[in-house]
Amino acid sequence: APIQTPLPSQCGPADLPSGANPVNCCPPVSTSIDFKFPSSSTPLRVRRAAHLVDAEYLAKYTKAVHLMKDLPESDPRNFTQQANAHCAYCDGSYDQVGFPGVEIQVHNSWFFYPWHRFYLYFHERILGKLLGDESFALPFWNWDSPAGMQIPSFYTDTSSSLYDPRRDPSHQPPVIVDLDFSLNTSTDTGQALIDDNLKLMYRQMITNGSTTELFMGAKYSAGDQPDPGAGSVENVPHGTVHIWTGDPRQPNREDMGILYSSSRDPIFFAHHSNIDRLWDVWKTLGGNRKNYTDSDWLNASFYFYDENAKLVKVKVSDTLDARKLRYTYENVDNPWINAKP
Numbered sequence: 001a002p003i004q005t006p007l008p009s010q011c012g013p014a015d016l017p018s019g020a021n022p023v024n025c026c027p028p029v030s031t032s033i034d035f036k037f038p039s040s041s042t043p044l045r046v047r048r049a050a051h052l053v054d055a056e057y058l059a060k061y062t063k064a065v066h067l068m069k070d071l072p073e074s075d076p077r078n079f080t081q082q083a084n085a086h087c088a089y090c091d092g093s094y095d096q097v098g099f100p101g102v103e104i105q106v107h108n109s110w111f112f113y114p115w116h117r118f119y120l121y122f123h124e125r126i127l128g129k130l131l132g133d134e135s136f137a138l139p140f141w142n143w144d145s146p147a148g149m150q151i152p153s154f155y156t157d158t159s160s161s162l163y164d165p166r167r168d169p170s171h172q173p174p175v176i177v178d179l180d181f182s183l184n185t186s187t188d189t190g191q192a193l194i195d196d197n198l199k200l201m202y203r204q205m206i207t208n209g210s211t212t213e214l215f216m217g218a219k220y221s222a223g224d225q226p227d228p229g230a231g232s233v234e235n236v237p238h239g240t241v242h243i244w245t246g247d248p249r250q251p252n253r254e255d256m257g258i259l260y261s262s263s264r265d266p267i268f269f270a271h272h273s274n275i276d277r278l279w280d281v282w283k284t285l286g287g288n289r290k291n292y293t294d295s296d297w298l299n300a301s302f303y304f305y306d307e308n309a310k311l312v313k314v315k316v317s318d319t320l321d322a323r324k325l326r327y328t329y330e331n332v333d334n335p336w337i338n339a340k341p
């Protein structure tokens with residue numbers, strides 16, 4: 001049977017890593033409504049590569065995040081509440097309905113792509129609502145393409161709502177991101193690092209992502225213990241870019257470097273927007289690269305607060321088609337397709 005998330009009234013304390021400041025990750029309590037797709041006549045939101053956005057877009061995005069941070073703390077759409085929603089789903093705040101003591105974890109399994117798709121979907125719609133702009137779309141951090149292989153510069157403006165002081169000071173632009181980052185090896189720089197990054201993308205998307213389970217992560221059904229196994233890209237480069245971005249001066253490389261705090265950094269949303277884009281790209285690569293069709297995947301349910309501060313019950317089956325969710329991605333080259341190691 002599919003895993004079902006309990007209502008926020010059943011949300012409990014998160015298991016935080018040592019060194020973390022205590023935080024209550026549970027959302028406000030509410031009853032829920034069922035998810036409905038936006039009408040097909042609403043504008044299609046086009047997510048653009050972060051390194052290519054213009055000043056006009058940037059002014060909008062920074063304003064929207066500013067407004068989100070300024071919402072009352074108790075508003076589920078508030079930026080911190082949004083960050084805590086991620087914490088609740090990754091640090092054990094919810095037990096599966098019908099299985100007391102069996103935690104829900106949305107990482108390291110087949111829920112990684114669909115859960116984060118909805119997380120971004122609602123975040124984006126809240127930002128759009130705050131701006132009064134139904135076409136507003138998040139940017140994506142295009143770290144799989146040479147021109148995008150550094151922190152997009154606008155995140156480093158210390159006066160911006162998109163800034164987070166808890167990032168690695170030695171990984172600021174124009175330092176090239178190391179998609180295969182590890183804490184204890186020295187690495188290439190310059191063109192050699194760019195070439196390594198492209199080869200790594202080829203390996204993770206094509207070679208190591210050749211089947212549904214290898215790419216999407218392992219099956220995870222009602223009653224199962226969490227963390228049955230992550231997909232190729234979830235581990236690397238998703239996890240490595242998190243750690244590369246986080247701050248080594250913090251106990252757990254907060255914010256980006258550890259689950260409970262990662263989405264306190266606005267760059268999280270651009271990072272995951274690229275992950276979400278790669279999910280769609282993967283399905284175009286042929287062979288056995290298809291979504292799961294298992295009903296335990298399709299019918300699993302989660303709760304999110306929407307742009308009207310209503311609690312919405314969503315199912316994985318609602319994530320299969322981004323167009324039905326009324327967003328898409330600007331077309332960019334995926335140069336790693338030609339980078340066979």
Ligand code: C2O
Binds near residue numbers: 086090107272
């Ligand atoms: Cu929910 Cu990038 O982690």
